[in-house]
Amino acid sequence: MAVKLSIKDACFSYNDKEPVWENINLAVEEGECLCLLGPNGCGKTTLFNCITGNLPLKSGSIYVNQKNIHDFSVIELAKTIGIVFQEHTAPFPYTSLEVVRMGRTPHLGLLETPSKEDTELAYRIMEDLGIAHLAGKSYTHISGGERQLVLIARTLCQEPEIILFDEPTSHLDFKNQALVLRTIKKLSERGMTIVMTSHFPNHVWKVGTKVAMLGYQGMVAQGPVEQVMTEENLTRAYGINIKIHEASSGTGAIHFCEPDFM
Amino acid sequence: MSNNTGVKQISVNLGQIEKKPSTLKWVLMLIFPVCLFVITLFLGRYPVPPNEVFSILGQKLLRLPIETYWTDTVETVVVRVRLPRAIMAALVGAGLSMSGASFQGMFQNPLVSPFVLGVSAGASFGAALGLVLELPALGIQLMAFCFGLIAVAITYFTARIYKVTPILMLVLSGMVVSTFFQSMLSLIKFLADDDEKLPAITFWLMGSLGSVSLQDLAIAVLPILVSMTGLYLLRWRLNVLSMGDREARALGVNSELIKALIIVFTTIISSTAVAFCGIIGWVGQVIPHFCRMIVGPDHKVLIPATMLVGAGYLIMIDNLCRLLTATEIPLGILTAVIGAPVFAYLLRKTKGGWN
Numbered sequence: 001m002a003v004k005l006s007i008k009d010a011c012f013s014y015n016d017k018e019p020v021w022e023n024i025n026l027a028v029e030e031g032e033c034l035c036l037l038g039p040n041g042c043g044k045t046t047l048f049n050c051i052t053g054n055l056p057l058k059s060g061s062i063y064v065n066q067k068n069i070h071d072f073s074v075i076e077l078a079k080t081i082g083i084v085f086q087e088h089t090a091p092f093p094y095t096s097l098e099v100v101r102m103g104r105t106p107h108l109g110l111l112e113t114p115s116k117e118d119t120e121l122a123y124r125i126m127e128d129l130g131i132a133h134l135a136g137k138s139y140t141h142i143s144g145g146e147r148q149l150v151l152i153a154r155t156l157c158q159e160p161e162i163i164l165f166d167e168p169t170s171h172l173d174f175k176n177q178a179l180v181l182r183t184i185k186k187l188s189e190r191g192m193t194i195v196m197t198s199h200f201p202n203h204v205w206k207v208g209t210k211v212a213m214l215g216y217q218g219m220v221a222q223g224p225v226e227q228v229m230t231e232e233n234l235t236r237a238y239g240i241n242i243k244i245h246e247a248s249s250g251t252g253a254i255h256f257c258e259p260d261f262m
Numbered sequence: 263m264s265n266n267t268g269v270k271q272i273s274v275n276l277g278q279i280e281k282k283p284s285t286l287k288w289v290l291m292l293i294f295p296v297c298l299f300v301i302t303l304f305l306g307r308y309p310v311p312p313n314e315v316f317s318i319l320g321q322k323l324l325r326l327p328i329e330t331y332w333t334d335t336v337e338t339v340v341v342r343v344r345l346p347r348a349i350m351a352a353l354v355g356a357g358l359s360m361s362g363a364s365f366q367g368m369f370q371n372p373l374v375s376p377f378v379l380g381v382s383a384g385a386s387f388g389a390a391l392g393l394v395l396e397l398p399a400l401g402i403q404l405m406a407f408c409f410g411l412i413a414v415a416i417t418y419f420t421a422r423i424y425k426v427t428p429i430l431m432l433v434l435s436g437m438v439v440s441t442f443f444q445s446m447l448s449l450i451k452f453l454a455d456d457d458e459k460l461p462a463i464t465f466w467l468m469g470s471l472g473s474v475s476l477q478d479l480a481i482a483v484l485p486i487l488v489s490m491t492g493l494y495l496l497r498w499r500l501n502v503l504s505m506g507d508r509e510a511r512a513l514g515v516n517s518e519l520i521k522a523l524i525i526v527f528t529t530i531i532s533s534t535a536v537a538f539c540g541i542i543g544w545v546g547q548v549i550p551h552f553c554r555m556i557v558g559p560d561h562k563v564l565i566p567a568t569m570l571v572g573a574g575y576l577i578m579i580d581n582l583c584r585l586l587t588a589t590e591i592p593l594g595i596l597t598a599v600i601g602a603p604v605f606a607y608l609l610r611k612t613k614g615g616w617n
Contacts, residue, residue: 054508078514085509091370092504092559097279102502106514113498113562119276127272136279158513 002030003066004162004193005051010060012046019058020046021218028162028195028210033188035204035225036197038214039238044197047214048166051195052083064162078106082160086167087147093138096150100126100135103157125153129183145176152183163187165196169203181206201234201242205255213237229255283557283567291556291567295352295574302348302577305585308339315340346479347471351580352573354471354535355545357486359572360493360565361528362546363553367500367561368524369429372554376532376546379436379525383443384413385536390450390463402466403478403537410533413439418525426518428507469540469594471580478538485534489527493565496523500561541594542576544601549575551608 011022020043028034038044049055051062053069062069064080072080082103090099100122104114114122126132131149134142139150148168155163165184169177185207188194198204204211204225211229212222215237221228234242234257241260246253303315318340320326330337361376369378377383388409392402417439421431454460499520502510510517535542553567579600583591 052512054511074511074516075514078512083509083512085512090505091372092367092554094501094559095279095281097276098501098560099505102505102513105499105502108498110499111495116276119280120272123272123274123276123279132274135274136281 003027004030004032004064005195006063006066007051008061008063010047010050010062011058012043012050012055013058016058021214024060024219026212026222028193030193031188031191032209033184033194033196033207034210034212035208036195036212036214037201037204037237038199038220039216040199042214042216042237044199044214045166048164048197052081052164053077075106078158078160080161082155082158082163084148084151084155084163084165084168086170087144087151089140089147093140095135096131096137096139096142096146097122097126097135099139099150100153100157103154106158122153122157125156126150129153129156143176145172145179148172148176148180149183152180152187156187162193162195165194167197167199169198169200177203201229202256204229215239229257231257280560281558283563287556291570295356295570295577298574298577298581299348299352302351302581303340303344305581306339306344307584308335310336310340319345342476346476347474347580348577350474350479350482350538351471351577353483353486354539354542355549355576356569356573357490357531358535358542358546359549359553359568359575360490361531363550363561363564363568364493364496364500364524364528365546366550367504368521369433370504370506372551373547375543376528377440377543378433379417379529380413380439380443381410381529381532382536382541382543383440383447385410385533386467386541387413387443387447387450389466389537389540390447390454393462393466394450394454394459399473403481406537407533409443410536411529413443414525414529414533418522426507427521465592466540467594468592469542469597470583470590470592471539472584472590474538482534482538485530489530490569492523492527493531494569496520496527497561497565500524500565504561539593542597543594544597544605545572545576548601548605548608551605551612555608555612 005028007024007026010024011019013019024047026034036044036047046055050057053072064072064077069077097119101114101119103122104118108114123132123135126135129149129152131146131153134146134150139147142150168180168184172180181203184194184196188207188209196207208225210223211225213220213228213233216239220237221233229244231242231244234244238259242257243260244255244257246255248254303319304310304312314332314336317328318332318337321328321330322341358376362374365374365376365378366372385406388405388407389402391409392405397405417432417436418427420435420438421427423431451460451463454463499515502513502515503517503520507517549572550564550568553564553571557563557567576597579596580593583593583596
């Protein structure tokens with residue numbers, strides 16, 4: 001399998017003295033779903049912003065399709081990497097279809113507006129994700145979970161090769177978490193290369209094929225889910241005793257973990 | 263993905279889902295400025311019968327073989343006074359409204375005016391300086407125009423940090439620059455001679471289309487039209503930009519470039535408008551808000567809508583200025599007197615316009 005995204009000897013620092021993390025090496029192969037796991041403040045989001053090109057690394061480099069991300073133009077990068085940001089409200093009540101259609105931007109010329117085909121593609125993608133009923137609704141009047149799904153549809157509209165998710169389930173309730181995770185799982189099963197940050201370890205078992213666990217002292221462990229998701233590693237990353245439980249269901253074993261807070 | 267999704271026919275009417283404004287709405291929005299424009303040529307203290315207006319326009323503009331049966335005075339009134347005034351009103355109204363809509367999109371805030379980066383404060387200062395220095399009319403206009411550009415340039419480069427210009431920085435430095443130029447304007451007013459120059463400055467700042475000549479129009483038409491075209495062509499990018507810089511970049515938009523282009527176009531429009539007509543407030547705020555109620559928030563249709571409605575609105579207000587009382591009311595006063603309550607009403611009705 002071809003390596004779609006790799007990070008080599010990366011180091012980042014906000015103040016040029018203390019690095020947030022250093023010696024980060026990561027590789028994501030085509031079709032993998034990498035979960036970037038770690039506690040609040042460990043630098044997950046910083047690493048995420050470096051991968052999206054919004055923050056410059058102090059040293060090291062990031063390659064997309066074996067090409068340094070600094071050599072990508074904004075448009076080229078948007079055609080290759082799609083980013084699903086945490087949902088937020090927009091200042092204007094655009095229809096959800098309009099928001100999804102914005103995903104066509106990298107494929108349009110500077111002065112072009114989306115064509116009928118672009119609109120149809122946007123609608124088809126919404127249909128495919130099961131959110132066609134939201135198409136005519138205002139993006140500002142739907143729930144947080146629905147907005148997150150609309151943003152996923154927008155990213156698919158970009159037709160990227162890799163999709164990055166930034167904490168896609170934070171501030172969502174159980175049902176909406178499930179909806180979003182199910183969508184991510186579906187994309188992953190279709191072969192999309194995915195990187196997602198999360199601070200819910202349980203979600204890694206649901207969607208991840210690979211995990212990189214960041215702690216306050218840098219990378220704790222990385223590799224296949226079964227190898228990395230151990231009580232020892234989780235305890236080290238989060239700085240609190242964590243127990244992994246196993247339960248069986250119709251489809252197989254379910255793993256979940258919980259901090260030992262007593 | 264596409265092999266799964268590409269085959270099915272779409273069973274719904276996407277036009278309906280998109281909430282595209284109906285053709286009727288467009289026709290009405292087009293009729294509004296056109297009718298007002300024509301009516302303006304008949305209206306005024308000097309009575310001109312409609313048939314004479316049409317004959318004069320036919321002869322002068324379309325070069326139709328119509329024999330002159332009207333007096334020279336009538337011709338002057340129609341061609342040299344009312345026509346340039348109506349065209350300038352349409353241009354400035356359309357330009358300021360489009361600028362307002364563009365800035366509101368770019369600043370992600372439906373309450374922003376086109377003057378937020380200090381263009382009006384800078385231009386006012388320039389004009390006042392020109393008046394005090396006793397420059398000819400063209401000199402005053404040039405001063406106003408240049409200081410409008412200078413003020414916005416100062417705002418822009420103050421806001422620029424690490425090669426980017428965050429929206430918040432732009433708003434804050436716009437406030438700083440506006441305050442500075444307003445204070446400089448006060449200083450000039452304080453020092454100006456009370457009998458002649460101070461009233462001249464005061465009247466100039468109140469805004470008027472009363473003195474617009476064909477020559478003025480000839481100078482103003484090109485920069486305004488070019489900038490309006492620029493804003494029109496960039497209108498779809500405004501949707502993306504209004505989602506925030508970070509998302510715009512993720513969608514492949516060079517947000518710094520688009521922001522700079524929009525600032526350049528709106529600044530040229532506003533500076534030209536202020537240079538020839540003084541400060542005309544509230545048009546750039548009220549019209550985009552009003553149009554959003556009619557055609558929705560999508561800038562693809564909002565920008566052309568503000569152009570049409572803004573042109574008609576300013577012609578209408580200018581007619582009121584001319585005809586309401588025996589002496590002409592300054593334009594800036596009426597746009598605010600009418601604009602502020604209308605805006606308050608719209609605000610309440612749309613509950614801030616956010617949702």
